[in-house]
Structures are given as C-alpha cells and as structure tokens.
Ligand SMILES: Nc1ncnc2c1ncn2[C@@H]1O[C@H](COP(=O)(O)OP(=O)(O)O)[C@@H](O)[C@H]1O
C-alpha cells in the first residue's frame with residue numbers, strides 16, 4: 074500500500090502513559106507507553122483482560138481524565154485541555170452500564186431534548202424530528218421517547234445510551250464493553266447496531282471488549298492490550314489466522330472454535346497478570362509466557378511492524394507461529 078492509500082488517522086495515541094499514585098513510593102502504571110491509531114470509518118477493537126488499562130485509555134480519549142505523559146491527536150491536532158471542548162463533542166462514549174449516561178428521573182424525550190438544546194445541535198423547531206431520527210438510528214420506535222430508562226430491557230437501554238451519545242453528532246465513538254453486561258442473545262443485536270451506525274453515519278469506532286469472540290465479526294482491526302501496553306495489532310483476519318504474540322495465541326486458543334489449524338497445542342494462559350504496581354522486568358508477559366528466553370527477562374520488546382498493518386511486541390515475533398510446541402522444546 075502506498076502512502077497515498079494509507080487510511081486516514083482520525084485518532085492517534087502516542088506513547089501515552091497513565092500513572093496512579095499508590096502510597097509513597099508505589100506507582101500503578103495503568104498505561105505504560107501505548108501507541109494506537111484509529112482510522113477514519115473503521116471499527117477498531119481493543120481487547121485485553123480486566124485491569125489491562127482499556128477503560129483508562131477510553132477515559133483519556135473521551136477527555137474525562139488526562140494522561141501522565143504522551144499525546145493524543147485528533148485529525149493530526151493534539152488534544153489539549155484547552156481544545157478539549159470541541160474534541161469532546163466529536164468523541165462520545167458508550168459505557169458498559171447504560172445508566173451511567175442516563176438520568177433515571179428523565180424520560181428519554183426530555184433527556185435527549187436537553188442535550189440537543191444545550192449543544193444547539195438543531196433549531197428548536199426541529200427537535201421533535203431530530204428525536205425521531207435518533208430513535209430510528211438505534212432501532213427503536215418513537216414510543217420509546219416517553220419512557221424512563223428503568224422501563225427498558227438491558228439491550229433497549231443500551232440503545233438509548235447510544236442515541237444519547239449520537240445526539241451531539243460525534244464522528245468518533247468510544248464504546249467501553251458496551252455488550253459485556255448483556256445477555257448473549259442480545260449482544261449480537263447491539264453488535265449489529267454498531268455495524269449499521271458505522272456504515273450509515275461513517276463513524277469511527279473504538280470498541281473495547283475483554284473477549285476476542287465478541288469482536289471477531291465486528292472489528293476491522295484488533296489491538297490486544299496487556300498490562301498497559303499494546304501486545305499486538307493487526308487486521309482481524311490476520312490476527313485470527315496468524316497471531317504472533319504468545320498472549321494473542323493464548324487468548325485465541327482459549328476459545329476452542331477459533332483455534333487456528335497451525336496452533337494445535339497452544340500453550341494455555343496460566344494464572345493472573347502481574348500487578349501493574351510491580352511489573353516484571355523485561356517483557357511484561359514473561360512470567361506467563363511458555364517461550365520466555367533470557368532476553369525476555371531483561372529487555373522490554375517494542376511494538377514492531379512484522380508485516381503491513383501488523384505489529385507485535387515480542388522478541389520472537391515471526392518465530393513462534395508455525396510450531397509452538399516444538400519451539401518450546403527447543404527453547405527449554
Ligand atoms: N482511579 C484509579 N485509581 C487508581 N488505580 C486505578 C484507577 N483506575 C484504574 N486503576 C487501575 O489501573 C489499572 C487499569 O484499569 P482499567 O483501565 O480499568 O482496566 P480495564 O478497563 O482493562 O479493566 C488497574 O490496575 C486498575 O486497578
């Protein structure tokens with residue numbers, strides 16, 4: 074792909090860190106040098122275990138907390154505190170718990186009308202029409218407008234929360250585990266909604282999940298996060314067909330129907346991730362890695378490009394994929 078054909082970056086995260094103080098000396102490194110790019114019009118999934126820093130990154134992108142260091146760029150312009158009000162409207166969040174963005178005492182009509190008025194999205198006389206447009210975008214009838222959040226099912230409530238996010242006409246949605254609290258049967262309908270919003274509105278979506286299976290059919294690309302860093306990023310097909318990072322391989326292997334053919338005996342992922350207060354030296358994945366070598370205990374691997382659109386943070390990227398069991402014997 075030539076430079077001219079590169080998809081445009083709508084959001085860029087560069088070397089972003091976020092530290093939380095924990096007592097006098099201990100610092101919790103929630104994000105520890107994250108690089109990530111969201112392209113215009115794509116659905117990029119961010120996947121990782123609980124505690125890997127996904128929500129922290131989402132909050133930084135949405136402007137509800139600030140990074141300790143590093144940059145966030147929106148259309149190539151750094152988002153600083155001063156510029157945040159404009160960027161904040163362009164970037165809207167959808168949370169796991171829809172109640173967190175809905176006022177339980179207001180009907181959908183009054184809550185959404187207020188948003189439309191405060192942000193002067195449309196002239197007053199067009200508010201009713203705009204409310205209908207929002208309901209139809211999220212697949213609800215106009216009758217939903219006169220109900221309170223508690224009167225909806227979980228899936229419908231998430232649709233209302235999505236309508237609330239769409240009301241200010243953002244072009245970027247950051248969705249933090251928006252289906253994790255829903256019944257499996259309902260999850261698919263909300264995933265379909267994200268897909269239709271992307272195609273109808275041309276939205277760029279960062280879709281956070283703790284489970285690869287959820288995003289397999291939705292995401293164009295997937296970024297795998299481990300303990301505050303990106304371990305691997307690739308096109309969805311590539312990630313499932315040839316995962317390079319042992320962590321990605323283990324995540325895929327944990328879903329039996331997804332196991333690629335050439336990963337017949339993938340190493341299981343044992344134990345819990347280490348605490349982000351006491352990170353291991355070297356590669357942060359080394360305590361759980363079946364292939365760890367002396368190098369991995371000393372130096373941290375950077376996220377390096379292994380192919381077009383495919384980057385991996387592993388000293389042995391490209392060498393573990395073909396026959397992991399044999400490799401691990403050789404390494405032992
Ligand atoms: N406000 C906070 N103060 C202190 N530690 C925090 C705070 N928010 C998150 N953390 C810690 O940062 C790490 C990343 O958390 P989070 O971003 O919520 O991860 P995820 O969304 O992937 O589960 C965790 O170890 C968490 O305990």
Ligand SMILES: [Mg+2]
Nearest residue numbers: 127128129249
């Ligand atoms: Mg989270």
